[in-house]
Amino acid sequence: MSQKTQAQNREILTGTRAIMVGFCETQGENFLTESCESLFTQSERAKADNEGRQLYEARQSLESGGSSIRRLLDERLKKQFKACFPSRSRSDAPAQAAQAIEDLGLVDEAQMEITVAVNSMAHRVESEHADQLYALAQRMALLNSGIKIEDDLTPYSPHTFCNAYLKFVDNDTHEQAVKLVLLKVFERFFLHKLGSLYEELNQYLVSANVLPNLKHKTSNLVQPRRRKSDENSPAPQRRQDDIYKAIESILHTENVPIDPRSPVMPVEQVISEIFAQQQQQRAAVGGDWLSQPAAPVFPATNTLALQQVLQVISTLFGMVNTETTVASPVKNLLSHLQTPYAQIALQDPDFLQDPQHVARQLFSSMLGASERWTDDETDSSNELVQRINTVVERIMSESQGDVKQDMALFGELLQEFTGYVENFERKVKLTEQRSVQAAQGREKLRENQLKVEETIAEKIGDETLPLPISELITEVWSSFMTYTLLRHGEGTEQWKEAARTIDTVLWYIEPKTNAAETKLADDIRHSLHETLENGMQNVGLDAGEIKSKLTALDLCQKLATENAAEHGGSPSAEQSSHASSSGADASSSAKRNKAASAANSKKAAAKPSKSAANSNAASKNTAGKKASGKNTAGKTKSRIAMQQESAKQQESATQKTKPGKAKDGASPDMLGKLAKSLDKKAAVDSAHTKTRKTSVIKPVRKASETEIEKVLSMKFGTWLYWNKPGEKPQEVKLTWYNSRTQNCMLSNSKGKEIAVVTANVIALGMQDGWIEVLQREKKKPLFERVLETFSSQAQSESAQPKAASYTKH
Template identity: 25%
Template sequence: MTAAKDTPNVIDLQQRQTVASSTDRLGDLLKLVRGISLKRINGLVGTLFENVDDALFDLAERAGSNAIQTEYFDGMREVRKKRQLVERLFQEEATKAFGEFADGKLKPIKPDVAPQQAHAGLSLVDDVELEESLAVTSMVAKAENRLQRSLYQVNQRLAVIIGGGKVDDANNPIGPAVLGNAFRAAIREFDVNVQVKLIIYKLFDRYVMAGLDPVYEEVNIELIRAGVLPQVRHVMPHGARPPAPAGMQRGVPGQPQAGQGAAAGVSAYYDPAVGDLQIEIYNTLRSLLASRHSGSDYVSSAGDPGSATGVGLPGLSPTDLLSALTILQNQSMAAQARADSVSDAAQAVQQIKRELLEQVGKLSDDSKERRVSTADEDTIDLVGMLFEYILQDRNLPAQMQALFGRLQIPYLKVAILDKHLFAQKSHPARRLLDALAEAGKSWSEESDRDHRLYERIKTSVETVLRDFDDDVGVFERELATFSDFVDSHHKRAELAEQRAAEATRGREKLQEARRTAAREILKRIDERNLPPVVHTVLSRPWANYLVLTLLRQGEGSDEWRNALRFADEFVWSAQPKTTENEHTRLRALLPQLEKALRHGLATVAYHESDVKQLMHELSQFYKRLLDGQKVETKTAKEVIVENLAPIVPAAASEDGASGAEGAAAPAPTVTQSPVEEVVLSSGEPDTEAPVEVLAEDDEHLRAVRELKVGTWIEFIDDSGGRERAKLSWISPISSKYLFVNRRGLKVCDKTVSALAVEMRSGSAVVLEEVPLFDRALDAIVARLRHANDGADAPAAPATATTPGGSAQAP
């Protein structure tokens, strides 16, 4: 234990003053770098500690014993208690590093084990220190390898700022080595076991080291603005290999040990039980690929016998491979541009490996027999299988598959340059491909009539093909510009989508109001013989008044109750009166009925002349009723058919229908009120065509009910036409599903049953929401496992010679 740990609340004021005095001498530019970097890095450290609780809690839940579970819970409490102290100590260590750097006193951080305590017998402490040292060394080496280009530029610019002194990765105050050492010093305050500390280191790698890219980018941008080496460019020396991560097994330089493939480069302290899922998948892939080379009779793709590691044969460096790929890329660009069909793209994908090996042979020195290393060949096969999957991906339209197939060579170059392509979801090349695929998933000819999306995706593909040599920043820049395009399109599409949902919601509210109004009116008139004028008033203007009242006021309003009371009283007033009391009540009621009716007619904008005509008819009717004269009565259907007779024949004359016969057709017209629709169709207004009834436990019915808003579905019509649409809105009234295209325009709406029937028949197919890269890796793992399980051991390596992929699934 250090003294600081024994007294965690005591701060060395002399040390703090030393830090302050040294940092006061920083130049303006160095202060700018310090301010930018430490603000961002401290934020990343904060994010780290916000995720420690969840990580330890998950591990505690999966713990195999109570003792291990207790250790994780104790670790959670310790981190909560000392988090602020550790964050402050880390900030002080990082600030101190800047001060020492300004004074030229910052010593390079060497990847060795920290000094041990003077107690020689404490071998357990030695083991803990060794574990921590390996963890820090491994994460630093991995970060330096990934960030070598931007870190090199920061080093060169910092060297200019301090007057020309040497700055490298080991003494850069914001380099992974210095930051890793500062974090190691800070978390010595945690009184936890080594397993918990290694988990914290893993989270530091995931949230801090992995987040340094934008830190270095911003520092470089600000220094360029200040005029510090605006043209500096990192050039990898000829024949140089990227630095191997710490913990790499030693053997043939630049090559993994037999049976390990490139998996040997995984962090030494990585624990699959607690690690990142992407790393687990990547490890599985490399292991499956490496298992093909376990036989002694393995034959390389070049046709030369040799061991799995290629011992005894000079290996081609990544630079040689990249040179061959660049030549191949330039030669094939014109041919790929003409490969618009999926079959053309598939043929190109399968030829790339063979053409690459031929090109490598041309570049090789005639005096030496050289071959592609097993690890590089696995990478070639893996990228080949990735693009084979893309060309078969159900999520992508054929036109998009053909476009993306052209990217195989650039992505093969990325995979050779940076092994993190398959292991890190944050890799810019991976994110770009996922972004292009996500946009391409929504593409269809119908929704992209102006070809804006297709041309924009094509531009991204051509930019990568034209500009990418060895600068992975091309993918980052193209991702930024493509994301801007997608964001601007999404904003316009969201507005259109909202309007489509609002319009559908409005129509459904209207239809629901019409159904309710029709039910209320028919409850009062459907089984009664009433005078035609009463039927006409209630089934037409008053039904429309009920609809309007329901939409504006709702069913709980006084106006709605008054409107229904009028209907009841109006029906009663139209029935024969046999007693004096009934006559007296009717005479008293008539003024109230007239007042309410005029109000309702005015609300629905009934024409004044029609109001006068109606009032005259009602006056004549009530006069005859009070005088005891016989009044003609009819059913609601008879009156409605007669009222529509002058209108419907003209519209139906083309079909040979006329008169009352044409008016009785069930198809509603724009002149019909909700009551007329129900009466003429003998059902509810605006009903859907009947669909097949599915059992409640039907798998497709369950699948439809589990669909989430935002899910994309491809609809296939009877003629084979395809349209892709997103589930935009689920109606709370009818439970209908509204689908829109990528522009936010309505494509269709479906009931749950209708959509389930289409899914069962295959005319509606749900598209996966998992990113393209993740889907591809899962499929490749399944394919390799199937090939390894289904093939005999001696025959397995033979599949390594197939172009574009190594283990062809049966």
């Protein structure tokens, strides 16, 4: 490109920047004036004190920050121009453009809501002015040496203006609701005026001979979405043709009288009478639009075309009342809109022809939101119902029967309600996401608990433990192991240490049959107490509970050793032979001796000489003797029986002595309690044994693996119709499931968890017929169904005279 051409391009770019700066100055003033007046009017009209306060604070922010807004717009505009069209060499352009991009970082939920709202505003403007922005992009690329600039970085992009205003909003110290109000007025009174700026820029560039013959990109009009069934049907086009023929018959029918003997009512008079009904209705309701539905009576026009329009409106609201998916409060609210919608239909032919008509979109949006997020139990206090109530109240209060003014009102309400629905949908998704995260957390906890239970069961085996030890391991220590697994994970040293502690405890309470074992038990006692105390503190036990658990542990160890001494510490040859044949018991006992030695090695760091002696002593008495000792107890008496007898003997002996401390510091009360606990454990085990022998356990009904697999292969978001006998029918969504535990989370339409059931329950419900998978095909739009109904009625009515004439001839 020659230097002359570059100079000409820079001159043209300077002109475009001057146009944009002038627009920001002029429209910035208009924005402040119009928005402040609108906020003042709305605050005066607000019913709730909180809403009025928010509007007042937003107005104050704009009045005090007017100069700041204009400055931010000007600075942002110049910055974008400098970044996109640098006067220096092109090599610096990427760096300059990169500076225009805001730094990214983690944001909180409130900031995320603001950001999403700003992006939605910008995208709506881009969609509305797509043709003009396309032409500008092509022309600006030509001025930029043929290099296309990213849409979001162009100086004229809606994002440029939104980001400048966002800085003002972010600096505002008011609450979140006030900031959202500030964004709404900016979209309404500033962004919606960008169309005139884009038109002026394109005209300027055309006059400067920059692609003067460029044809604008043709926008794709949004067509009503068809059902999946229509795609495979040979008649969808014929159905659409019938609808449009019906519309044409309404719009182009001559105003001939239905009854020639009666006068014809002009359309102006019809509109006037309907508007009078609207005013009477407003006075009668007194602002309480939820109390009862409206039933206006349209005037008899004696004109076929007018009567057909009014018939379409009556059919529309009649079909709303038959919708089973719309809550009753919403039906009551929408019924009041018959009079304003009848006036629009009579004055604006596009109402019936254009699916994108703002009044139709607003009505469909309110109806669709109600279908998605309300049900039979929805009452007037519901958030969505209250929002629709606000829309209805404004339409009934502010519409004046003038089509231009009313269309402006409907357009404003559509934007506000669309923004509300987008925000509400984000909240629903966030609620559902948090529900899923909570369910995943519970399932993770359950998986870890199962792992802990498996580990404990593997270490204890079929051995019967004293009740205090059983409670210590299966209730207290299992909680600490679950905590360790959640925090550190399986395979870590912390998890291995927690698992080894069980082996140490089980070895510690075994009878000690020689001096080496007794010495080793004494050596590991302190470190074992420290480990257990630390774990119990982590799971919330207080000092008294911890002391009680540790005292019970020592007493069990003491009683086991004393009882073994009374029954003969040395195992017989027969018992030793029996022990040798039990590989599992020998292996388990070896592990416990290894754990005891490992526990003692902690102490060895401080006292290495004692550690060596203790380790040697423990190794001499490891597998063989421990296994035989253990089986000796099992051969003669169970450990519980032995400890029972010893505890009772200790209690009897202490009663003969003076009150106070028992031998070796164990109090008589403590020994007595331990004996009672052992009695209780033995009684419970005996009762369980008898129950297993005499009672028949009813098996839990189980679905087939194939049926369960079908449930666990459903997509997240599948809707189910739950109609269990004895329960209220409801529609629930399968939001998430855990394939391992087979637990399934069910939620409602608002994303809230309502139940967690197993896949087996769902499979059995589907098998028995009280659970069905809902196939939620998208329904045809209500207006399309209304026009189809009217078309069928019109065809049947037109066929009746023909049939009569054939009969006559």
